[in-house]
Amino acid sequence: MSSSATAIPAETPLLSASRLISQALSLLRDSPDSAPSQDAISQLQLSLDVLTKLDPYIESHSAAPPAAFEGLAQATVSEDWAARHREGKTAFPLGAQFSAGAYEGMFVAQVAKSIRAKRVLEVGMFTGTTTLCIADQLPAGGKVIALEIDAYLKDFLKPHAEKAGVSEKIEVMTGKAKDSIETILKEVQSGKAEPFDLIFIDADKEGYQGYFDQIINGGLLAKSGTLLCDNTLYKGSPFLEEGSPQIEKLLAKVPGISVNNAVALRKFNDNVLQDKRVLSTILPIRDGVTWINWA
Numbered sequence: 521m522s523s524s525a526t527a528i529p530a531e532t533p534l535l536s537a538s539r540l541i542s543q544a545l546s547l548l549r550d551s552p553d554s555a556p557s558q559d560a561i562s563q564l565q566l567s568l569d570v571l572t573k574l575d576p577y578i579e580s581h582s583a584a585p586p587a588a589f590e591g592l593a594q595a596t597v598s599e600d601w602a603a604r605h606r607e608g609k610t611a612f613p614l615g616a617q618f619s620a621g622a623y624e625g626m627f628v629a630q631v632a633k634s635i636r637a638k639r640v641l642e643v644g645m646f647t648g649t650t651t652l653c654i655a656d657q658l659p660a661g662g663k664v665i666a667l668e669i670d671a672y673l674k675d676f677l678k679p680h681a682e683k684a685g686v687s688e689k690i691e692v693m694t695g696k697a698k699d700s701i702e703t704i705l706k707e708v709q710s711g712k713a714e715p716f717d718l719i720f721i722d723a724d725k726e727g728y729q730g731y732f733d734q735i736i737n738g739g740l741l742a743k744s745g746t747l748l749c750d751n752t753l754y755k756g757s758p759f760l761e762e763g764s765p766q767i768e769k770l771l772a773k774v775p776g777i778s779v780n781n782a783v784a785l786r787k788f789n790d791n792v793l794q795d796k797r798v799l800s801t802i803l804p805i806r807d808g809v810t811w812i813n814w815a
């Protein structure tokens with residue numbers, strides 16, 4: 521484990537919520553036989569507000585996405601993903617929640633802008649909400665190469681990218697990301713293409729370590745480049761003790777959580793931390809984003 525041996529207290533919104541919950545629990549424990557304490561209930565309600573209003577507030581007070589984002593978001597939300605999967609158009613059962621949304625899309629785009637990125641790689645595109653945000657922030661001649669297993673999703677993004685006027689800045693490579701990265705690696709290693717200024721890994725979670733190894737071992741990330749990896753705080757699972765009753769309960773009770781993803785991301789976080797070639801910080805952005813640079 522990293523971090524200083526001396527813990528400096530962090531006064532955060534999550535700490536406010538946890539303090540309120542802890543006080544409510546004490547009130548409930550002190551009156552086990554009577555009706556639930558009204559104080560406890562109102563404290564739990566307040567902590568619920570602090571927790572559930574955090575992400576919407578961040579989103580409403582962060583940079584807005586490009587105008588064409590709205591149509592793409594609406595199409596993403598109204599699509600019948602279960603039907604598309606039954607028809608064999610998507611390899612996996614997808615859903616609107618697979619999109620990183622406006623706030624995270626714009627965060628990735630702002631990173632691209634701040635480092636003056638010209639070449640960006642996105643591993644796992646879905647409907648391209650983040651792709652669109654990135655492309656909108658790239659300078660003329662800039663390119664985001666998005667890797668996506670489903671050709672259906674490439675077609676899904678097309679009209680929205682055209683409407684946004686960023687089609688020439690987006691190249692979607694369909695097929696398994698591992699194979700697409702291998703193809704790109706050959707181009708970069710033979711000098712036919714430049715390494716990437718920014719890479720965003722957001723495909724299958726069990727594949728993260730493999731993508732990281734391909735990228736870092738193969739020199740796909742430019743020397744001053746930034747690598748971002750999504751979902752590294754996967755629903756709260758990595759920081760609950762492995763094998764504990766708490767993690768078992770989380771895995772059993774949180775809808776849509778995958779045990780394999782939880783295991784893979786816990787290992788991935790440990791490996792990244794121990795990899796002396798890179799410097800990394802986990803940012804509590806939505807489901808967690810790890811920010812990685814060369815050490």
Ligand SMILES: C[S@@+](CC[C@H](N)C(=O)[O-])C[C@H]1O[C@@H](n2cnc3c(N)ncnc32)[C@H](O)[C@@H]1O
Nearest residue numbers: 619620644645646650668669696697722723724
């Ligand atoms: C979480 S979504 C990506 C969200 C997107 N990056 C965003 O910011 O909105 C993951 C995507 O990765 C794709 N995917 C999963 N496994 C893949 C693989 N082995 N190769 C390529 N794409 C894959 C899925 O089809 C899905 O569209």
